[in-house]
Amino acid sequence: MINAKKPKIWYGGDYNPDQWEMPVWDEDLRLFKLAGIDVATLNVFAWANNQPDEETYDFDWLDEMMDKLHADGVGVCLATSTAAHPAWMARKYPDVLQVDFDGRKRKFGGRHNSCPNSPTYRKYASRMAEKLAERYKNHPALLIWHINNEYGGAGNCYCDNCESAFREWAKARYGTLEELNRAWNTAFWGHTFHDWEDIVLPSGLSEEWISNGRTNTNFQGISLDYMRFHSDSLLECYKLEFEAVKKHTPDVPVTTNLMGAFKKLDYHKWAKHMDVVSWDNYPRFDTPHSYTGMMHDLMRGLKDGQPFMLMEQTPSQQNWQPYNSLKRPGVMRLWSYQAVARGADTILFFQLRRSIGACEKYHGAVIEHVGHEHTRVFRECAQLGEELGKLGESLLDSRVQAKVAILFDWENWWAVEMSSGPSIALQYVDEAHKFYDALYRAGIAADVVGVEADLSRYELVVAPVMYMVKPGVADKLEKYVQAGGTFITTFFSGIVDENDLVKTGGYPGELRKLLGIWAEEIDALLPSQRNRIVVPDGAAGLKPEYECGMLCDLIHTEGAEVKAVYGDDFYAGMPALTVNKSGAGEAWYLATSPEASFLQDWLSQLCASRGIQPILPSVPEGVETTIRSKDGQDYLFVLNHNADSVTVELGGRGGADLLTGRLLEGKAELAGRDLWIVKLNA
Known part of the structure; x- marks a missing residue:
């Protein structure tokens, strides 16, 4: 249980006393009591304060604040401060500086500004983590370790250290150049490698270019492996600090704050090395509530349904969006409880006191620039703090139960959106959210899990745009369906293997037998073009027709039953929705992207036929x-x-x-x- 040392829903957030003079500290502690704050995250960006030069470490300010917080009954989520290296390090050891997509060496500045394969960065970051663990291992305020902060939040690195590390990573993955050349299909365009030293990183200087805000690549296999490598490189940095603090505090849990559907890092792989998943939730004013719900469920699903930490949210205003609206009265409280409803056992903010300078000075805080408790935001925060205190430990470690799962896979996401076709409109997260939103509106709980998850607990499993089929996954799905499960997948599925190589013999590749179909062509529709899904008379719960668009697979049945057909164009009358019986279960294929009402109607009746009931029979919109x-x-x-x-x-x-x-x-x-x-x- 996350909250064993303080058995209630933790309430608080990021606190930066190193930005303030001592009299402010004492006033903040007074205000914390009024707001019911009982956990503070310290030391997130204090590396330069803690280590003013290569040999000197100074934790006096942190000692004092740890003691003050403990004396006031406030526990500490202690960060390792390694998310931004000090200026002296950049000057003295330039290998810590990243090289950008176009080959330019960065200078000191920003944050997340370190090369993950810099020996200097790894040395000093792990040393800082160990210094902190040695110093505070017995401090009674210490509740949990917070490693670094929002890994991957800056650009990727393309320096010589990364290039050399990428070659070693590729050697470990493929063993031989022959296997690497096969996996990357380097016979195309004469790219065959005969020496490991010939391999370079895919960047603006080699295989990739940026157009319309999207990274394009000549060789998807190379770029896909670079994405894997970059995620693994940052994970290695995290693991070094994890091991450093665990050496001295084996019983203190360790986390790092994730960022929902953050594309750059494979969070399923990361979660295996985290005691607790935590994440930062920053929806816009107009973000669909179902999308926020899906992000909570995605984070909960990373560790098999274990409760997670809401590490950051804003008390009201954000500052980095084009239009930074206030949270209307009641919204902060409501969205906080939405996190709790979906598995959060903490409610933490960024930030507890507003900064007075730099790029986050207008980001909301519990304590505003006016510096006292007589603000709307503070009153709302205090109300929530009082309520969470009264809830005590009643909800702690409780679990969300679901009979439906949505499969979400980072490597599939990367591959789908690196594809040189069929449509720039295809966005993996959006397609997953369409299914989630339909279930959300029906009041049906869904877990969002990876392909390694145990599927036997679910009556229905949905895999939107399962473009990449990894080794063993097709067999796993066949066994799931044979045992009585219901499986749904969609257009542009079963196309490639884990190296983004097309499985020849007809789409959907390894899923062809399970689905009982084969796809001959894929039509990409312009945004202005639409087709129709035509449903035969008498189909329970469905209207006679619905709009569809973006992509239309032209499929033929090989044992599957046709449930709906296309209404227009030269493929009018061809299957648009099929189902294939297999053992005690069935596998559905939706060959196009339909309007939202189709998914709502279809999934509701499909769930009902399998005994999957909504939480309440009927609820108003919203x-x-x-x-x-x-x-x-x-x-x-x-x-x-x-x-x-x-x-x-x-x-x-x-x-x-x-x-x-x-x-x-x-x-x-x-x-x-x-x-x-x-x-x-x-």
């Missing part, structure tokens, strides 16, 4: 529901994202609201931007 369970007790979350009140039918469920003590059953009125946490009757 109302979100989920359940967390613990020791046989269910807790129903009902969140109203609407500005106005709604009537919610609890459908035979009832119990006491943990936040107000109010007994709820039958129909009840839920205020705008408010929520219930109902401890359901047995």
Whole structure:
């Protein structure tokens, strides 16, 4: 359990006392008490303060703050400070500086500005982590280690150290040049390598170019492996610090803050080396609530449903978006509880006090620039802090139960969007979200998991755009369906292997037998073009036709049953939706990207036919529901994202609201931007 040393939902956030004079510290502690803050994240960007030169370490400020926080009952999430190297290091050891996509050597500046394969950076970063662990291993305020910060948040590195490391990485992966040449298909354009030293990084100087904000490549195999290598390089940096702190504090959990659907790092691989998943949630004013829900569920799914930490969110305003809207009254509280509803056991902010200078001085904080408690934001934060205190440990380590899984794979994401066709409009995360949103609107819980997950617990598994089929995955899916599972995949699936090499013999490759189809061609529609999905009369829960577009696979059946066909163009009448029976289960293929109402209607009736019921029978638009369970007790979350009140039918469920003590059953009125946490009757 994350919160073993402080058994409640932790409440607090990033605190930077090193930016302030001592009198401010004491005032902040007073305000922390008023707001109910009981955890502070310290030392995130303090490397330059802690180590003013190569030989000197100075932790006096941190000693004092650790002691002060502990005396006030505030625990510490202690960061290792390694997300930005000191200026002296860049001057003295230029190998720590990155080289950008176009081959230019960076100077000191920014953050996440270190080459992950710099021997200097790795040496001093792991040494800093160990110095901190030695010093604070017995400090009673220490709750958890926070390694670095938002890894990968700057550009990739293309320096000589990285190029040399990439060659060694490739040797370890492929063993021989013959196998590497096969995997990268280097016979194309005469790229065959005869010496490891001939291999260079894919960049603006070699294989890649940027057009319309998208990175393009001549050799997807090379670029795909560079993405893997870059993720692995940063992971190696993380592991060095992980091992350094674990050496002295083996029982203190370790995390680093992830960033939801962050493309550059394979979080499924990273999560294996994290005691606890934590992440930073920064939706825009207009981000769909279902998208935020999917990100929470994705983070929860990284460690098999284990509760996660919400490491950062803003109390109100962000500062890096084109239009930085305030969170309206009640929204911060509501979105905080959305995180709890989907598995968070902490609510932490960036930041606790606003900076007065540099690029985040207008980013929201619990303590605004005015410096006192008489602000709307502070009052809302204090209300939430009081509520979380009253909740105690009732929800801690409870789990979300789901019978539906959406497969999400980072390497597949990279490969889909590196593809030189068929359509620039194809965005992997968007296609996954379309399915998630349909389930969300139906009130059906879904886990978002990787291809290595145990699928046997799910009645329905959805794999949108499963372009890349990794070794063993097709067999795993066949066994899942044979045992009674229902599998759905879509257009542009089963095309390539893990090296982005096409599986010859007809699309969808290794999935062809399972799906009972083969795809002859793939039509890419312009944004202005549409086709139709035509559904035969009498199909339960579906309308006679729906719009579709973007991509249309032209498929033939090989045992699958046709459930819908195209309505237009030269392939009118060809299958658009099929199902193939296999053993006790079935596998569906959706050959095109449909309008949202199709997925809502189809998935609702498909779930109902398999006994997968919504959490509540019917809820108004804009109302979100989920359940967390613990020791046989269910807790129903009902969140109203609407500005106005709604009537919610609890459908035979009832119990006491943990936040107000109010007994709820039958129909009840839920205020705008408010929520219930109902401890359901047995």
